[in-house]
Amino acid sequence: MKKVVIIGGGISGLSAGIYALQQDLEVEIYEKNHVLGGECTGWYRDGYLVDNCMHWLTGCRPGEKLRGLWNNIGVLGEDIELYREELFYRGEFDGVKLCFWRDIERSRKEFLEVSPEDEEAINDFFDSVKRAECVVVPSEQSMADMGIIANIKFSMSMAEMGRVLMKHGKETVAQLAEHFKHPAIQKMIRSYYEPHHSAVSLITSYGFFTSGSAAIPEGGSMGLIKRMSERFESLGGKIFLNSPVASSDVQKGNIVSVTLENGDVITADAFLFACDPIVTFNRILDKKYTPKKLKKLYKDRSGYPVSSAFIAAFGIVGTDEISMENGSELFSCEPYTAAGKEYDFVSARLYDYDKTLYPDGKRVIQCTIMQDETDYDHWRELHGDRSAYVEEKKRISEELLLRLTERYPELKGKLVFLSACTPITFKRYCGAFKGSYMSFIPVEGKKSIYLKSSVPGIKNAFLASQWLQPTGGLPLAATSGKFAVQSIVRKRVI
Ligand SMILES: Cc1cc2nc3c(=O)[nH]c(=O)nc-3n(C[C@H](O)[C@H](O)[C@H](O)COP(=O)(O)OP(=O)(O)OC[C@H]3O[C@@H](n4cnc5c(N)ncnc54)[C@H](O)[C@@H]3O)c2cc1C
Structure with a gap:
């Protein structure tokens, strides 16, 4: 059996591990921390649970393709309860109450009552959210690997979003807020994310709520990780905690081994880096292997900020x-x-x-x-x-x-x-x-940049991480794991 070593036991690493095991590969995950989960974690203090991550999980609507992926990796299932909050978020500014309900028409009515003079901007905003309900996270094939025809097909499936992108595609949430005259509505729009965040992120996130795609699976972040690790181990995968990978030995365009901080040398046929790419390319691999697109993202700090x-x-x-x-x-x-x-x-x-x-x-x-x-x-x-x-x-x-x-x-x-x-x-x-727990946010009309799972110059190195696509989050991390395994199989390196 050919062996894949995965570096990083967050969502992307666990997802990659499950997909690799389903390809009959031998899989080991090396995680630097004493628990799995990475950013998707939680901890107990004085008997209280602090859930670090889970505000909502996209892809929970029955029939959604992404839901199939969540089912496959153990995150969702028939017997796993879903909590659907009635609202995206609410606000109260200087005595004015506002709410982004899941029921979009209820919110539209309430906003119009608060500020009739903003009728045009209010209708445009809620119409945009309604249109954004068609947005889906690609879960069959990565955007970076899609050919022109697949790309056009995928974009056509979200045609309604075209008008939203034309109108708000280049705006930040701060600029979106300026369309409104009422100061409370301005604050409501501007304050949930950083003001430099893209307006489309806000509109799309709200659309995930109104469409029913967003929900919270029982057990929160830790429950989700527990179910994924159980699925991974039940398929025969091995997990090594407290095992930070420190360096790699690359010979003739192939990684021969990686070395843990404790000096242990780990060999495999393929190496899948599911840690933050800044760790991959600044610490474990030589910087020279950093993909060009990633270098561009790291360099253009005003065009692709993080938060x-x-x-x-x-x-x-x-x-x-x-x-x-x-x-x-x-x-x-x-x-x-x-x-x-x-x-x-x-x-x-x-x-x-x-x-x-x-x-x-x-x-x-x-x-x-x-x-x-x-x-x-x-x-x-x-x-x-x-x-x-x-x-x-x-x-x-x-x-x-x-x-x-x-x-x-x-x-x-x-x-x-x-x-x-x-x-x-x-x-x-x-x-x-x-210190960012989400990926790059394209602003000022910058194009979304999608990274491939392969590493230029190293045949048997692959990437999985939320950082391969703009804005990040659990769905992008999980799908990146699946895409990395597709890439391993496609390249026939093992
Ligand atoms: C406060 C907060 C709220 C969030 N809310 C949401 C939300 O509501 N919905 C949503 O979809 N997303 C949310 N996210 C984002 C989500 O948690 C991340 O997108 C996702 O967990 C990233 O997964 P990942 O596998 O790409 O990266 P990581 O979670 O960073 O996993 C990488 C793993 O690699 C390990 N590692 C690093 N270096 C090494 C090394 N040298 N050797 C071995 N292992 C190493 C790390 O310890 C880590 O476990 C939130 C995140 C935070 C922090």
């Missing part, structure tokens, strides 16, 4: 009723600072939908402050002084806790601090480029 977040998690003590509703919300507040910038709103999310994760007495609220690359630089500098870094995390968390209790006085004295992550956390934990 990260500061996230503070709080446990709710006790079982008393609270007026905060389930799901994600934004609300205006007294200004506070984070990474040297001022914010006048909080983005918070109550986790209590899945009683196996958040039983009564163990509900969790997480507050997120989106961070861009300049913020990452700020955190990196601060991290040089460990105590200043810890102090700043504490200060921001206290500011957020204060604003939560100002908005929900019944939470006073009932919130316990659980943990705080910064972009440095994601850098340390997964080696993430600039």
Whole structure:
């Protein structure tokens, strides 16, 4: 049996592992951390679960092709419950309440009541979301491998999206917000993602909710990883935790072996890099093998920015009723600072939908402050002084806790601090480029760039990662694993 070694046990690595085993290959996964999952993870503090990733999973609508992939890798199935939140997110700005309901017409009506003078922009926005419901994540073949005809066919299947792209394809969310006169609507549009994020990402994400594609599978991030690793092991795959890969031995255009940090040398017929490509090409392989398109992405920082977040998690003590509703919300507040910038709103999310994760007495609220690359630089500098870094995390968390209790006085004295992550956390934990847990976002009319799974110059090296396609996320990570295995089989290297 031919052997494939996979470097990285996140979603892309596990997905690749399952698809490779289904091709009758021998598969080993080497993961640097003590648990699988990478960015898709969670942790317990004082009996409370902090779910690091799962806000929604795209591809949960019956009949969707992507759902077939989720079923195949153990993420979804007949017996796995799906939670469908009633809203994408809600906002309350200076007393004005707004909500992006799954029922799009309900939202349209409410927005028109709030701001009749924005009728044209409101109708255009909700019509765009409706059109975006046709968007699907390619799960049969990667965009990078599609020929012209397949590409045209795929684009035609999403023809409705053409008008949205013509109108909003070059806009950021900040520019989309400027179409509206009402300040609360502007804030609602501008504040969920970073202002430089593409308007199309926001419209498409909302479309995943209204179409029924987005849902949360039971068990959240950790449940999803557990099911994937069980599927992988049940097919005969082997997992090695606490096993960071440090270097590789490339001879005559083939990788002969990789070496772990502990000195163990691992040989195989093919090597599949499912870690962040910045780790692959800056640490394990020589930089000279970096694909040209990837070099371009790393270089053009204003055209293809990335983003990260500061996230503070709080446990709710006790079982008393609270007026905060389930799901994600934004609300205006007294200004506070984070990474040297001022914010006048909080983005918070109550986790209590899945009683196996958040039983009564163990509900969790997480507050997120989106961070861009300049913020990452700020955190990196601060991290040089460990105590200043810890102090700043504490200060921001206290500011957020204060604003939560100002908005929900019944939470006073009932919130316990659980943990705080910064972009440095994601850098340390997964080696993430600039601490980003999603991929490049094309802005200013830049084209989407798709990377192939193959590595130029090395015949038996392959890539799987959310970073191979713009914007990233769980579906792109999972499909990249499948595509990498297709590439291994197609190239007949093993
Ligand atoms: C706060 C947050 C919220 C998110 N929300 C959502 C959401 O709601 N929906 C959604 O679809 N996506 C969401 N995402 C994104 C999603 O988590 C990622 O897209 C996905 O998990 C990326 O998977 P990956 O396999 O490409 O990369 P990673 O998860 O980065 O996996 C790479 C793995 O490689 C390992 N590794 C690194 N270096 C080495 C080495 N030298 N040797 C061995 N192993 C190594 C890492 O430890 C890691 O386990 C969110 C992410 C975060 C952090």
